[in-house]
Amino acid sequence: MPKRKSAKPKHPDPDPNLPLDQQTLIVAPAPGDRAVVLPSGDVVPVPDSWSLLPPGDAGVTRRVKAAGPTWTMKERKGRREFSQGLWADTAQIETAKASMEATRNTPQYAKAKVAAKVRREEKQEEYVEDFHTAVVAFLNFNPVYASIADRFAAAVTQHATPVGSGTVARTQRIPIERRAESAVIAWMRHQTTAYDNMTIARVKGERREVRRQLAAQSRRLLEKYRSGADDAMQYCPLAKALRSQA
Structure with a gap:
């Protein structure tokens, strides 16, 4: 029905x-x-x-x-x-x-404005820390790749959390765990796949399907790091992307 x-x-x-x-x-x-x-x-x-x-x-x-x-x-x-x-x-x-x-133009307003700015900055710093932690938790890399997980989480957090960035990390409609997952997949789509250079047919649902396939590809890549595979970093687009941002 x-x-x-x-x-x-x-x-x-x-x-x-x-x-x-x-x-x-x-x-x-x-x-x-x-x-x-x-x-x-x-x-x-x-x-x-x-x-x-x-x-x-x-x-x-x-x-x-x-x-x-x-x-x-x-x-x-x-x-x-x-x-x-x-x-x-x-x-x-x-x-x-x-x-x-x-x-x-009153002193009281200026004082209140400074205090509000301090509160916003403190709240933003706290959120950045919480988001970074949520990304690391989602990655769940094997301890062998703990340093890679931290660098990866830092790159995703730096991209996704600035105020006004308009990324999924800034929405309050979904739990932070899902925001972290979506931000990781989005970052990988742009940094580790050919998505930005793809020619996608203007057919309803086609772009969504391409994103779904690339997300599955990204998840398979992450599994290598989670399992601690010895060859995870060999010819790996993720390792290459992280090196380029170092």
Whole structure:
């Protein structure tokens, strides 16, 4: 029996009993500079006294939303939605900007910002250590190859853990053990196979199948190191890749 596709989440429609400019809504961009698409699909103009606050300044955005009403403009790309900014009364936006600027010029804000930066750096350092440990655990190399495991884990960790890297290591949706496994396989795909130079047919599922085959190839390679095979490093693309990064 075929699996039913789950319906895409729909944002609430406007209240028909209230003017649109008195409601806080989630909308989508429409053709033209000052029009949006409501969840119902209707295209409506943006109020003349409103302006678009671009995304990027969370502090100002929070204050504009708190003052309300606002229209958050989101654009769907695949399964994800991305913010394209916030429509709100122009005076409301300017007031929020001035308020945020005044707050940021206080000694208390500067002190809090430094403290927050220290906390982020400490958290990042802790995560890097935990991730490195998880990678070593996944590799599970024979003690004969313990130094190789450490170098390998360091290379994967250095590539995968920087903030903003967009790698699987930065997601919180899956356990760290699975993140470590996925990061190792991804690193090997690019460093120990010909994947980056492959010509892959533009057929649905073809790239996924190629990745599956390369992942199986990488896992077979890892098994040599796990078993402690004497010839694991002979003509080994992993050993070669690690030497090139030394």
